[in-house]
Amino acid sequence: MTVIEIDGLAKSYRVYQKKEGIWPSIKGLFHREYRTVEAVRGIDLRVDRGEFVAFLGPNGAGKTTTLKLLSGVITPTSGTARVLGHVPWQRENAYRRRFALVMGQKNQLWWDLPANESFRLHQQIYRIERRQFERTRDELTSMLGVRELLSQPVRELSLGERMKMELIAALLHSPEVLFLDEPTIGLDVVAQYNVQNFLRHYQQTRQITILLTSHYMKDVAALCRRVVVISLGRIIYDGSLSGIIDRFGGHKVISLQMSNGQPPDVMARYGQVLAAEPPRIKLRVERSMVPQVLSAILAHCAVEDVSVEDPPLEQVIAEMFTHPNGPGGHADEGERPA
Amino acid sequence: MSRASRKLSAEVADSPESGESSKSLWGGHLEGGWSWQAFRSRAAIWWTILRISIEERLVYRGDFALGTLMRFLPIVTQIFLWGAVFSAIEATAGSSQVAGYSYRDFIAYYLLTMLSRAFSSMPGLASGIARSIRDGTVKKYLIQPVDMLGFLLLYRVAHKLVYYLVAAGPFALVFYLCRGFFPGWPDPLTLAAFVASLGMAFLLGFFLEATLGMIGFWFLEVSSLLFVYMLFSYFFSGHMFPIDMLPGILGTIVHALPLQYLAYFPSAVFLGKVTGPALAWGLATQLGWVVFFIVASRRTFHLGVRRYSGFGG
Amino acid sequence: MSDHPAYFRVLLLFARNSLVRDMTFRANFIIDTISSLAWMGINLAFYVLIFQYTPMLGAGTGWGKYEFFLFLSTTLLINSLVQTLFMANADEFSELIRTGALDFALLKPIDTQFLVSLQRIDWSSLGNLGFGLVLIVYAYSQLGYAPSPVAISLYLGYVLCGVAILYSLMITLAASSVWLGRNQTLYDFWFYITNFSRYPREIYRGKYGDPLRWFFTFLVPVLVVVNVPARFLVRSLRPQTLEDWFLPAFTLFAAVASLAVSRWIFNRALASYRSASS
Numbered sequence A: 001m002t003v004i005e006i007d008g009l010a011k012s013y014r015v016y017q018k019k020e021g022i023w024p025s026i027k028g029l030f031h032r033e034y035r036t037v038e039a040v041r042g043i044d045l046r047v048d049r050g051e052f053v054a055f056l057g058p059n060g061a062g063k064t065t066t067l068k069l070l071s072g073v074i075t076p077t078s079g080t081a082r083v084l085g086h087v088p089w090q091r092e093n094a095y096r097r098r099f100a101l102v103m104g105q106k107n108q109l110w111w112d113l114p115a116n117e118s119f120r121l122h123q124q125i126y127r128i129e130r131r132q133f134e135r136t137r138d139e140l141t142s143m144l145g146v147r148e149l150l151s152q153p154v155r156e157l158s159l160g161e162r163m164k165m166e167l168i169a170a171l172l173h174s175p176e177v178l179f180l181d182e183p184t185i186g187l188d189v190v191a192q193y194n195v196q197n198f199l200r201h202y203q204q205t206r207q208i209t210i211l212l213t214s215h216y217m218k219d220v221a222a223l224c225r226r227v228v229v230i231s232l233g234r235i236i237y238d239g240s241l242s243g244i245i246d247r248f249g250g251h252k253v254i255s256l257q258m259s260n261g262q263p264p265d266v267m268a269r270y271g272q273v274l275a276a277e278p279p280r281i282k283l284r285v286e287r288s289m290v291p292q293v294l295s296a297i298l299a300h301c302a303v304e305d306v307s308v309e310d311p312p313l314e315q316v317i318a319e320m321f322t323h324p325n326g327p328g329g330h331a332d333e334g335e336r337p338a
Numbered sequence B: 001m002s003r004a005s006r007k008l009s010a011e012v013a014d015s016p017e018s019g020e021s022s023k024s025l026w027g028g029h030l031e032g033g034w035s036w037q038a039f040r041s042r043a044a045i046w047w048t049i050l051r052i053s054i055e056e057r058l059v060y061r062g063d064f065a066l067g068t069l070m071r072f073l074p075i076v077t078q079i080f081l082w083g084a085v086f087s088a089i090e091a092t093a094g095s096s097q098v099a100g101y102s103y104r105d106f107i108a109y110y111l112l113t114m115l116s117r118a119f120s121s122m123p124g125l126a127s128g129i130a131r132s133i134r135d136g137t138v139k140k141y142l143i144q145p146v147d148m149l150g151f152l153l154l155y156r157v158a159h160k161l162v163y164y165l166v167a168a169g170p171f172a173l174v175f176y177l178c179r180g181f182f183p184g185w186p187d188p189l190t191l192a193a194f195v196a197s198l199g200m201a202f203l204l205g206f207f208l209e210a211t212l213g214m215i216g217f218w219f220l221e222v223s224s225l226l227f228v229y230m231l232f233s234y235f236f237s238g239h240m241f242p243i244d245m246l247p248g249i250l251g252t253i254v255h256a257l258p259l260q261y262l263a264y265f266p267s268a269v270f271l272g273k274v275t276g277p278a279l280a281w282g283l284a285t286q287l288g289w290v291v292f293f294i295v296a297s298r299r300t301f302h303l304g305v306r307r308y309s310g311f312g313g
Numbered sequence C: 001m002s003d004h005p006a007y008f009r010v011l012l013l014f015a016r017n018s019l020v021r022d023m024t025f026r027a028n029f030i031i032d033t034i035s036s037l038a039w040m041g042i043n044l045a046f047y048v049l050i051f052q053y054t055p056m057l058g059a060g061t062g063w064g065k066y067e068f069f070l071f072l073s074t075t076l077l078i079n080s081l082v083q084t085l086f087m088a089n090a091d092e093f094s095e096l097i098r099t100g101a102l103d104f105a106l107l108k109p110i111d112t113q114f115l116v117s118l119q120r121i122d123w124s125s126l127g128n129l130g131f132g133l134v135l136i137v138y139a140y141s142q143l144g145y146a147p148s149p150v151a152i153s154l155y156l157g158y159v160l161c162g163v164a165i166l167y168s169l170m171i172t173l174a175a176s177s178v179w180l181g182r183n184q185t186l187y188d189f190w191f192y193i194t195n196f197s198r199y200p201r202e203i204y205r206g207k208y209g210d211p212l213r214w215f216f217t218f219l220v221p222v223l224v225v226v227n228v229p230a231r232f233l234v235r236s237l238r239p240q241t242l243e244d245w246f247l248p249a250f251t252l253f254a255a256v257a258s259l260a261v262s263r264w265i266f267n268r269a270l271a272s273y274r275s276a277s278s
Helices: A022-030 A063-071 A115-125 A130-144 A159-171 A189-206 A217-223 A241-248 A287-300 A313-322 B003-012 B036-059 B061-070 B073-092 B103-120 B125-134 B139-143 B148-177 B188-217 B223-236 B248-256 B258-262 B264-270 B276-311 C007-024 C026-053 C065-099 C102-107 C112-118 C123-143 C149-175 C186-198 C206-219 C223-233 C242-276
Strands: A002-016 A034-048 A052-056 A078-083 A099-103 A177-181 A209-213 A226-231 A234-240 A251-258 A272-277 A280-286 A303-309
Touching: A002 A063, A002 A209, A034 A063, A034 A209, A034 A234, A052 A063, A052 A217, A063 A078, A063 A099, A063 A177, A063 A209, A063 C102, A099 A159, A099 C102, A115 A130, A115 A159, A115 C007, A130 A159, A130 A189, A159 A189, A189 A209, A189 A217, A209 A217, A217 A313, A226 A241, A226 A313, A234 A241, A241 A313, A251 A287, A280 A287, A287 A303, B073 B103, B073 C026, B073 C186, B073 C206, B103 B148, B103 B188, B103 B258, B103 B264, B125 B148, B125 B188, B125 B223, B139 B276, B148 B188, B148 B276, B188 B223, B188 B258, B188 B264, B188 B276, B223 B258, B223 C026, B248 B258, B258 B264, B258 B276, B264 B276, C007 C026, C007 C112, C007 C123, C026 C065, C026 C123, C065 C102, C065 C112, C065 C123, C065 C149, C065 C186, C065 C223, C102 C112, C102 C242, C112 C149, C112 C242, C149 C186, C149 C223, C149 C242, C186 C206, C186 C223, C206 C223, C206 C242, C223 C242
Parallel strands: A052 A209, A052 A226, A099 A177, A177 A209
Antiparallel strands: A002 A034, A002 A078, A226 A234, A251 A280, A251 A303, A272 A280
């Protein structure tokens, strides 16, 4: 069953251009110059129930904007979207009860109060029946290991604990669709791992639909089978994570351990030398050339050990965004202030 | 600042100047020394401070335009309030004076205190100093060859200049519209005394508030204390009403306080309420208070720094 | 299950959570309360001083010292209610817009204006309510009579109307920060505008006073906020002119109309926010 249907969704902003200097500031009093930023430029997407989809893309690519459009927080310039059959930006209560948005950079819990008080408020706002509320809360808090922190003011919690509480707040009303915007940002490795584990388990048991944006490839690798890559407001890839390497990783890395002190500069003719710490050496080789290069090296050099690997995913993706001829084009547009 | 003091500060404060000194300036870097090069770099810094102040003010045009306009609204209510008071006094007692002030004197007095407070009010100065002590930014003044009070004075002068630049128009307009309330231009001597008292009001306001800010070296939470000062100052500086209205012993006490020189004294000078030897004595006393608070702010700063470094910051 | 949340229970939770919060910062709470009271004390001192020199606020208006104290208490009651319920929220609103945290409010299946207007209740402002009540009792003891039950119920009703008008004005100002950028000076605007509401209408007389009174009665109706309820407390101020009879009816209309207008502006601001923020 299709849960999210997006067709030609686009969103542009007018941004006031502030100029440096006194005179331009004075002129700014009377006349302002605006620049149009096209954050999302026509996105088509179908997501089925129970899918866990990752949005990848550099800062300012339009990931967060897309999530906000789907949450109904902002209205699109053109295009249509339906989530669970609702048009998000109509903000019907019926829709708002069925999804949740978690933003890793912002918090919605009352800062000075125990998280439990914020949860109770959610219970009333979402009209969750009391017993069900308590059951859900206890289940979620024990799954995330924050049960004993419920009555501690949020400001005294660590970043990781706070994020877990934010997640619980978002899940109290058992949403069918969950939007996660960088849920693990700033967390340490352990907390990151815990949140990932929780999300995977929760999603699998409840079969809810999750859209996630993250900068951490580990999140994506651990959680999502389907990856949507957005660059400059457009979808440039939609498929599996490993497919990204097949499609965009145009080379492989050959690691060699030489038995004698073969000078690295000789190796340069086989491929680009990435690292040379004799007797170890790493070469970057065009994917299509790998068999030839490998047999040439083995024929001419004394090699003790050899391995052929895909380049790290982060690197492939970074190249995808920065490569001048690639689909990404550029990545220098900074993140707009939210 | 606590919530209540923020809530009430709009009523008590008298200047639409933003209370927060800009972070970029607190983080600014000043070199000491008096070589030619140092002078040039110093002049460049002054210019930068001035420019940033102006830009800061102009970025938020909506707030800025409304703020300058709204500033004059309370005067309108004062005009009608005192109009009503005087109408009742004239109807019953037949006299037309309150504490030696005619109706027109009253309005002129309020307008003049606004002018005086434009010089003497120092929004955010004491709280800024206290905050920089609390969050440790004050350390910079101990490490770098910069005199904190000198730097802050400079910054304040720049801010005030910008404010006058911006407020001159509205002020001129209001004073022109209200010219009927004034007895006319005073003689050159009185005018000179008025200008001198305004200049000293600025210095007094600065050093008095700076001294208060130094209390931050001894107490962490000074905002409530500052608020109490603000209330006192509002009442006893003559900002709320001419302090001659206060009866008996209260009047005597108020006349002995330095607060009257922040608002009441310059206005009274302009209106010719203080003349001859009293004027000379008043100006001398004002100067005395200025000197007193210059010394006090320096002393408290040095004592505070000693205490601060004693604790290891 | 109904589509709407239980608004009253949500409100109670807002009140409770705010109280819990205020109590965790007890020292601040006490300082806030005392500061507000001190400020009221200074204001009272000023009026006492004025009445040292004059028997009445405006010749023939009937606002003598203790009648004016009733007026002043009404100002206190209304302002303290508005500050307790809405002021912290209105102030927070521009912050929500600036930081983008308004997003969360938009997600909730609850009326956004309700959520934004009432989620923080500032209990420390309630101190002035007590001050106002004490002042009413004192003023009546000096005047030597008590108000009738009818007067009291009319009074309470019109106090609520006054609160509604001031709330509308406040939320309108706060919403304007969507277009004006930061709104740090909300409290200032607030003070400057409500400044006109804190004296009897009768003082605005003459060539300039009449249009001013008209403006702040009918266009920005802050002059009816305190004036209309306060007159019900003062026995000597029976309605005389046509205007005196007409104003209470107008005030009801003004309360409803300003609520409607402010809601419209609030929604416009939300729409702007929703199309401008990223």
